[in-house]
Amino acid sequence: MPFRILFFALLATAMGQSVVLTTLPSLGRDAGLTEFQVAVIMSSSAFIFALGTTFWSRIAKKQGHRRILMVGLTGYTLGTLLFALVWALGLNGYIVGSVLFVSLLLSRSLQSSIMSATPPSAVGYAIGISPLSQRVKSISKVTSANNLGQVLGPTYAGALVGFGLLTPLYSIVLLTLIALFLVWAKLPAHVAMPSSPQNSQPEAVATETLKPLTALLITLCASVFCAMAMMQQTLGFFLIDHYGATPVKAAQGVGLAMMISAIFSLGVQLLIV
Numbered sequence: 001m002p003f004r005i006l007f008f009a010l011l012a013t014a015m016g017q018s019v020v021l022t023t024l025p026s027l028g029r030d031a032g033l034t035e036f037q038v039a040v041i042m043s044s045s046a047f048i049f050a051l052g053t054t055f056w057s058r059i060a061k062k063q064g065h066r067r068i069l070m071v072g073l074t075g076y077t078l079g080t081l082l083f084a085l086v087w088a089l090g091l092n093g094y095i096v097g098s099v100l101f102v103s104l105l106l107s108r109s110l111q112s113s114i115m116s117a118t119p120p121s122a123v124g125y126a127i128g129i130s131p132l133s134q135r136v137k138s139i140s141k142v143t144s145a146n147n148l149g150q151v152l153g154p155t156y157a158g159a160l161v162g163f164g165l166l167t168p169l170y171s172i173v174l175l176t177l178i179a180l181f182l183v184w185a186k187l188p189a190h191v192a193m194p195s196s197p198q199n200s201q202p203e204a205v206a207t208e209t210l211k212p213l214t215a216l217l218i219t220l221c222a223s224v225f226c227a228m229a230m231m232q233q234t235l236g237f238f239l240i241d242h243y244g245a246t247p248v249k250a251a252q253g254v255g256l257a258m259m260i261s262a263i264f265s266l267g268v269q270l271l272i273v
Contacts, residue, residue: 002129003138005182006122007145009069012175013076013118014149015156018262019168020083022157022255025236026247027165031090035237037101043229044105045112052116057124060117065125066187068117073180075114077173082107084169091165119146125187150262158255161248228261 021042028038060068086107090100123139130138157168235257239250 002187003126003141005179005187006069006126006142009073009118009179009183010122010142010145011149011152012172012179013073013115014146015153016076016080016149016172016176018150018153018258019157019172022154022258023161023165023168023251025234025254026161026240026251027087027091029237029240029250030165030247031087031100032096033101033104035234038237041101041105041108045108046229048109048112049116052113053120056117057120060121060124064189065121065128066183066189069121069125069187070180070183072115072117072119072121073176073183075111076118077176077180079107079111079115080169080176081173083111084166084173087166087169147262147265150265151259154255154258154262158252158259161251161255165247165251 024038024042025035028035028041056068056072083104086095086100086103089095090104095103122142126138126142156171160168160171236250236254239245239253240247245253
């Protein structure tokens with residue numbers, strides 16, 4: 001049961017991230033924002049999210065992974081609702097231009113700063129309830145929700161965007177709220193952390209040797225994800241400007257492209273890696 005709850009929590013948040021990436025270009029164009037402004041909103045929130053995961057992982061060790069997981073899900077739920085409401089004000093013409101851009105940037109940044117508590121606390125909880133021999137398997141079992149969310153999120157957004165560009169965002173609020181309730185009601189509050197053996201001297205020497213290779217792999221991975229982010233941020237605008245697609249059709253096209261990309265990525269991981 002705990003692993004299923006952790007899996008659902010990460011699945012809901014991963015789907016939420018995919019939904020935002022799918023719909024944001026269309027929302028930006030419909031609200032009169034420039035491509036650069038939309039890119040700043042997406043990139044700054046991603047940067048804050050990356051910093052936040054490091055911060056919250058340290059807090060979770062002291063305050064408890066379940067408690068911080070609830071903080072992350074609460075921030076995700078309220079932050080998504082706030083982000084969607086700001087977009088609603090912009091689409092209806094109540095706030096426009098620079099005021100809309102700053103409001104969206106602040107709301108998304110605030111959301112990212114809190115919702116970044118979810119992944120490290122969920123993984124930390126999974127580690128805490130797993131014996132040492134099953135630790136890698138447990139982490140893989142929980143984090144596979146991210147891959148599934150990348151597949152389901154764009155499809156989910158494409159199916160709901162026909163009812164309105166903001167409909168997928170509002171529905172994600174419901175999913176993360178359900179995840180929050182499950183963590184609060186069903187996830188045990190205390191877990192016993194299995195003791196980990198002390199690293200031996202040969203292992204420490206091997207770790208020092210692998211540092212240059214690790215840095216290279218991190219650089220290569222960062223380059224790949226930068227390229228993916230560039231594609232995701234510009235594809236919606238390309239469909240609107242080059243093919244004359246409506247914002248709704250563009251969001252559906254981006255969702256289809258992201259879904260296919262995620263399926264191939266997941267297939268490579270499962271079948272080749």
